[in-house]
Amino acid sequence: MDTNVTSEQMHGPHNPEVRHERSDVSAIGITVFGLGLIASAVIIYLIVWGLLSHFAGREAQSGRPLPTTVVPAVGKQTLPEPRLQVSPREDLRTMRAAEDAILNHYGWVDRQAGAVRIPVEQAMQILVQRGLPVQQDGNGGSANRGTGAGQ
Numbered sequence: 001m002d003t004n005v006t007s008e009q010m011h012g013p014h015n016p017e018v019r020h021e022r023s024d025v026s027a028i029g030i031t032v033f034g035l036g037l038i039a040s041a042v043i044i045y046l047i048v049w050g051l052l053s054h055f056a057g058r059e060a061q062s063g064r065p066l067p068t069t070v071v072p073a074v075g076k077q078t079l080p081e082p083r084l085q086v087s088p089r090e091d092l093r094t095m096r097a098a099e100d101a102i103l104n105h106y107g108w109v110d111r112q113a114g115a116v117r118i119p120v121e122q123a124m125q126i127l128v129q130r131g132l133p134v135q136q137d138g139n140g141g142s143a144n145r146g147t148g149a150g151q
Contacts, residue, residue, distance in 0.1 A: 103120050104120070105117075105119060106118055106119065
């Protein structure tokens with residue numbers, strides 16, 4: 001480094017009228033505010049802790065039994081409604097397997113009425129082969145409904 005370098009060359013030209021503001025921000029004021037904020041938080045914490053301790057002691061002295069939702073009944077294995085799912089992923093997997101079985105396999109809807117369920121792919125092939133059903137209107141003619149014609 002050149003020892004003949006002046007401060008003006010290192011920091012630029014010096015203008016005595018240009019300075020930073022010394023009166024806008026007070027480091028002491030910020031420190032006092034931060035300490036006051038921390039002290040307030042500690043006081044609020046102690047007040048809430050004292051209130052909860054007071055309420056717990058008063059509840060213990062009252063002698064009343066705790067609600068049944070707090071103390072499980074002896075011999076009762078299930079919780080009251082509504083229950084949370086224990087394994088939602090497994091429940092979803094089971095539900096989807098049941099839906100897939102309904103959509104992709106043959107089965108009875110109503111055995112006495114003779115209504116059956118067929119796979120969706122098979123139903124679409126039959127619909128393509130036979131076309132949409134045509135409904136007769138009251139005048140003896142056929143009304144083409146559901147195909148978009150005349151609409």
